Amino acid sequence: MPILIIVEEPDDWPLEIPDVTIVSARTYLTDSGFAVNHNAGHTRRSLNRSARVFNLCKSYHYQSLGYYVSLLAEARGHKPLPKVGAIEDLQSQNLVRHLAEDLSALIQRLLAPLTMDDFELSIYFGRTTDSRYNRLGHQLFNLLQLPLLSARFERHRNQWFLRSVRVIDASDISISHQEFAVLAATQYSKVKSPRWSKKHISRFDLAILHDPDNPEPPSNAKALQKFKDAAEEMSMRVKFITRADIGRLPQFDALFIRDTTFVNHYTYYFSRLASAERLVVIDDPESILKCNNKVYLAELLARHNIQTPKTLLVHRGNIARIIPELGLPCILKQPDSSFSRGVVKIETEAELLPRITELLAKSVLVIAQEWLPTEFDWRIGILDRKPLFVAKYYFPPGHWQVIKRDAQKRKMSEGPTQAIPLGEAPPEVVRIALKSANLIGDGFYGVDIKQSGNRCYVIEVNDNPNVDAGNEDAVLKDALYREVMGVFLKRIEARKRGHKSVSGET
Incomplete structure (x- = not known):
């Protein structure tokens, strides 16, 4: 199983770790040897799909290089550390402290002998340089799943508390710790899932x-x-x-x-x-993460040979490919776009550069897709891996999206919704919707599909689908609820x- 270490600047990487390949984050995100071929619908064979990806970028902030490395590694079938769920956990220190509450007794026992009131513990792939704290380091690593992390503890009124957790930049590992960090990374062999405590369920x-x-x-x-x-x-x-x-x-x-x-x-x-x-x-959290990022969905659907509009993952280095490959008009999508926000239609070449520059200022990757004009979009509601409802989402007169907005992104008008019986929907529409949603999980999804002749194209899979009285429930009525x-x-x-x-x- 190949092992990749992903960093932002390989030339600045200070550690020599045997049997791993050091790859820059931009190369991992954009090189065809790692990516999914979106228009052929298969993963290129130059990298084993079971590859383990140690994401050691300097930043995991939302839509940064580090964020996308873990997000796309999951979409490509690789095994990233950390997963994007762990990255999101890190953004909320309150949530991190809550998740670590079960470790309170261990923290009190191990830190009680210390004379200082502030203590920082460096953890390298679940191990600490001082063996006295190995159990605590291992527990925090299992809980947070961050390869290089520093946990800061404070004592207040004779009680120790976890105050914060931060990612350690590899370039900041002290020389005295570098040999140990190499050993810990070399010996790390298996990613373990967090062990949640069981909650007694006594009421509904x-x-x-x-x-x-x-x-x-x-x-x-x-x-x-x-x-x-x-x-x-x-x-x-x-x-x-x-x-x-x-x-x-x-x-x-x-x-x-x-x-x-x-x-x-x-x-x-x-x-x-x-x-x-x-x-x-x-x-569930995984469904929110996966459905809220169009880049992830594009890679995932392509990997599983699900037909989508012709798609290009755009970064600053390939803007010139948009028009030759997709033509005009085309669609640009902010990765976390929703409700017709963050999605723009490009009619002319003059529009393209300012629009794509605006989107790339917010995210290192943007989705571009060919324009497929249709009278309506199919919406298939999927729940617990089964179709629940079918609706047609029509467009407002003279507009190309279900919701028409003004320059301030306020809703001006919305096309009508027509629910139809499941048995009257084209079987291929339902089949491809179910296959797409099942790639995400067993939650509640709304799959949007465009139908052109006999061909069906998945536009996106949404978590948190609309269910409005009088719209999606028009066929099933109260049975839907x-x-x-x-x-x-x-x-x-x-x-x-x-x-x-x-x-x-x-």
């Missing part, structure tokens, strides 16, 4: 997260009430919560997110924390049975 309480001030929520007020009614029919108590209620999550058995999800957003932190507390969660709540009930019961099995209950 469902939290529905929403934002009353969101002008474009994924479910309107009438739909939210229908979800509540369906849950209560199944003996689940429902509480509508908002972003201020994050501390209440451990009180619930399940979390249903009905506010628009983003990665750098409170909805993602709710999802991560709910998963850590062993709640049943829709939308019962289906969604039935999945929650089934999963809560399965988790409860699993807890009893683990704890020895009968």
Whole structure:
């Protein structure tokens, strides 16, 4: 199994590690030897799909080089360390401290003999230079899955607390630690999943997260009430919560997110924390991460031979390829675009450079796709790996997107939605939607598809799909809400049975 170490500047790399290949981040992201061929729909064979990728970039900030290395490594079937979920965890020090709460007793025991009130521990692939702290280092590594990390602890009123965690830049490893860091990296052989503590599930309480001030929520007020009614029919108590209620999550058995999800957003932190507390969660953190990045989706769909519009991953070095390969008009997409925001149609060559420059100022990679004009987009709702509903999303008169916005990105108009019976949808549309959603997980997804003649093209897979009363539920009516709540009930019961099995209950 090949091992790659990805860094931003290989010439500045200070460590000599045997049997690994040092690759620059830009090369990994853009070189055809590592990437998926988007228009042939297969992974090139120059790199084993099981390759392990140690991402040691200086920064993991959202949409930076380091962020995309881990994101695209997962999409390509490689095995990155850290995974993008761990990178997102790192952005919230509050979440990091919460995840580490179970280590409090170990922290108190190991750090109690120290005379200082501030202590920083360097951890290299789960190992520490002082063997006294190896167990703590190993536990933090298993929890956070960061290859080079520094944990800072403070003592307050005779109690030690984890204050912060940061990534160690390889160039900052002291000379006295470099030999040890090489040994730790060499001996590291298996990435382990975090071991979450089991939460005793004693009640069927469902939290529905929403934002009353969101002008474009994924479910309107009438739909939210229908979800509540369906849950209560199944003996689940429902509480509508908002972003201020994050501390209440451990009180619930399940979390249903009905506010628009983003990665750098409170909805993602709710999802991560709910998963850590062993709640049943829709939308789960992995689905939010994967569906909210169009670059990831493009690589994933291409790898699995799913037909999409002709696609180019654009960076500053290949802007000149857009028009020759895709033609005009073409579509540019910000990686985390949604609700018709961050998606622009380029009609002329003069428009291209300022628009792509604007998008590349926010992200090192941008999606460009050929323009496929259609009368409507298919939306297939997928839940628990099964089709749930089918709808046609039409465009406002004279516009090319489902939602028409003004220059300030405010919604001016929206095309009509027409729900149709599942059995009346073209079988190929449903088949390709189900195949695409199943690549993401077993959550709740909305797959958008364009149909041109007999050919179907997947545009994107969305987590947190719209369910508005009067639109998506027009065929199934209240049965749609019962289906969604039935999945929650089934999963809560399965988790409860699993807890009893683990704890020895009968």
